[in-house]
Amino acid sequence: MIRLNQIEKIYQKAKPNEVTALKKVSLTIHDGDLIAITGPSGSGKTTLLHILACLEKPDAGEYLLNGQNITELPDRQKADLRNSYFGIVLQDFGLLEEESVLLNICLPLLIGKTRYKEAKKAAISTLEHMGIPSLASKKVNQLSGGQKQRVAIARAIVHKPQIILADEPTGALDSANTEELLQLIRKLNEEGITFLIVTHNPIVADFCTRQLHIIDGKLSE
Amino acid sequence: MNAFRLARLLLSKKLLKELLLGVQIFFMTVFILMVIVPFENFYTDYSNLQRIFGEKTSHLVQYNATATMQQNHLMNNTNYDDLLDEIAANDAVQTAYRSCEVLANVPYASGAGSEPLKIQTNFIFDSPELFALLSSQLQQGEIVTEPVDNALPVVVSSHFAKLYDIGKVFTAESVGLHHEIVSQINCVVTGVLKERFVHVGASDLSFQANPNEEALYVFACAPSALLPEKIGWMPALLLELKPDTNAEQTRDALCEQFSSLGTFQTTSDFYSEQFDYMITVQGGAWNGLMLFLFALVYIFGFGGYIVVNTLQKRKVFSILMINGMYFSKMLCLNLLSSLLITIPATVLGILAAPYLIRKLAYTTFTGITPGTIVCILLLFVGSVLFSIATTIVQWRRTSIRELYTQGE
Incomplete structure (x- = not known):
């Protein structure tokens, strides 16, 4: 479970262009949530x-x-958390474009010192689980937007995290791909993975079981 | 192995940039070695002198005759023994080392006719005290001062030993100024010097160290029953002073007494002069400046590559960090990816340097030694530290989010 208490974030602190991005944000995320x-x-x-x-x-x-x-917490332990507890999906996928899908999915495991053979096995198994095993040997820059998003999610779940934090995961997808992705998210959520999805898309928002709204750094449910 | 796999991600896919860096490091290594060698030789000279004389190193005074006297000796075989005796008689002197160098022809193979082919060698006669200093530098055999079967016992450089090894007898013909044969000496090899040896004083009693490996040297002790009674010492001398004396004061006293007959230098005078000569005019090349500039180019070329690579790979770094890599590991990975290029280039440079530099006919180059390797490694480590420091400064000010967005 995650709890944020009175979180504030200010950019360009003490400068003329200071921006308060978050104002006393409090939030509780329970295991299994789909937010x-x-x-x-x-x-x-x-x-x-x-x-x-x-x-x-x-x-x-x-x-x-x-x-x-x-x-x-020191940076190193925060890095360990990103490597074990969280899976992160970025708006523009955050993939290494010139590398293979397989290597991209292996990244969290390789960084976490899993042997390459085992990492590769886990990556293939994840791709199969997501129904896209044929992408394994392709370069990321050969994929469509929808395929890249799936690969990004595959990378986010390969190390079996507790929570997936996704930033606009459907931002680059058409409606058909969005629907497919949502079905995948539902499937993973039912398997016990917590999701927190930042989105502009009302379809995605309606799909989730909890909706939070943020305006000018203030959060409301 | 994961580290290598991840480090590879930081290399360019087209490899041209990395290849160019490799070529740059290769040539920089060769050039750096070229300009380091005189400095390394200078240090080796001094440390070798210290190895031979120990604490007495600071109690040495060298006498060099005027150019006219040296020319007289060469042209007319003028005898300066009395003068040298007078200098050596100074109360402060404990031991006076003398040496004399002549050129001698030595047969090395049978010619087409009956006449054997001859090769010119440096034949050096040492006073017994000076000759004895070679004993610690033998790789084989021993120092002998008494004639063996009516032959003059000699120790030779390792290169000469390829012609005449221990126990071999040969006849050396000393050669005059006009290539005329002055005398014939029957010699027997009793010892072979190490490949790199030091001989304190030859023709001018300078601190000659690490003679060219290719050179043919023969050393013998004089006087000897097989040599003329007077060897005709060159007008040069190395004086080892008594421990309770002051080298500078003795030098000044000798300069005053023999002011018109040449110069006197302490060890420190000699090395200061040598160092000044080396960093300013040697061979017309400004070694000091060259070394400084090459070192800067090396550090900024190598370090600059890592810095630029770091800037260009911000997105890759941020993706790795988003997936759980921490800062210090990132630094190591960044470094490792650079080392994948720079280590092979440096090793190749070190291996190729002797061949390339000799092809350039750079006469000062005497080969790669452990000292030169240490120098290049120090530069290598300096470049690595420079790049690490620069990377830390770059990254510590930047959040992962900024790294990711700047890397777009």
Whole structure:
């Protein structure tokens, strides 16, 4: 379970162009949740997701993960959390374009010191589970937007994380691909993975079981 | 192995950039070695001198006669023994080392006719104290001062030993200024010097160290019953002073007493002069400046590559960090990817340097030694530290999010 208490994030602090991206945001995420965070551009959605993923540090407030305050955790331990507890899907996929799908999916495991043979096995198994084993040997830059998004999700789940944090996962997809992706998310959620999805898409928001709205850095449910 | 697999991600797919860096590092290594060698030789000279004389190194004073006197000796075989005796008689002197060098022809193969082919060698006669200093530098055999079967016992450089090894007898013909044969000496080889040896003082009693490996040297002790009574010492001398004396004061006193007959230098005078000569005018090349510039180009070329590579690969770095890689591991990975190119290029440079430099006919080059390897490794490590420091400065100011967006 994740709990955020009174989280604040300020960019360009003490400068003329100072921006408060998050204002005393409090949030509880339970295991198995399927949450959508919506809001206009620049409202703080992505900042919230990055703080949850330990990619950025809040300027105030506390971040509790399973009861442990991880706000001040050293970078190395935060990196370990990203490598084990979280799966992260970025809006523009965050894939290594010139590398193979297989290697991209292996990344979290290789970084986590899993042997390449085992990592490869796990990556193939994940691709099969998602119904896209034929993509394994292809280069990422040969894939369509929908295929890239699936690969990004495959990479996010290959190391069996507890939570997947996804930033606009359907942003680059047409409606057919969006529907397919949502079915995949439902399937994974039913298998026990918690999802927190930042989205503009009302279809995705309606699909989720919890909806949070953020405007000007303030979160409401 | 995962580290290598991940490091490979940081290399360009087209490899041209990496190849160009490899070529750059290769040539920089060759050039750096070329300019390091005189410095390394200088250091080796000094440390070798210290190895031979120990604490007495600072109690040495060298005498060099005027150019006219040296010319007289060569042209007219003028005898300066009395003068040298007078200098050596100074109260501060404990031991006076003398040496004399002549050119000698030595037969090395049978010619087409009956006349054997001859090769010119450096034949050096040492006073007994100086000759004894060679004993610690033998790789084989021993130092003998008394005639053996009516032959003059000699120790030879390792290159000469390829012609005449231990126990072999040969006849050396000393050659005059006009290539005339002055005398014939029957010699027997009793010892072979190490490949790199030091002989303190030859024709001018300079601290000659590490003679060219290709050179043919023959050393013998003089006087000897097989040589003329007076060897005709060159007007040069190395004085080892008594421990309780002051080298600078003795030098000044000798300069005053023999001011018109040449110069006197302490070890420190000699090496200061040598160092100045080396970094300014040697061979017309400004070695000091060259070394400085090459070192800078090396560090900034190598370090700059890593810095530029880091900037260009920001997105890859951020993707790896998003997937759980931490900062210090990122640094190591970045470094490892660079080493995949630079280590083979450096090793190839070190291996190819002797061949390429000799092809360039750079006469000062005396070969790669452990000292030169240490120098190149220090530069290598310096470049690595420079690039790590630069990368830390770049990354510490940037969040993963910024890295990702800047890398677009």
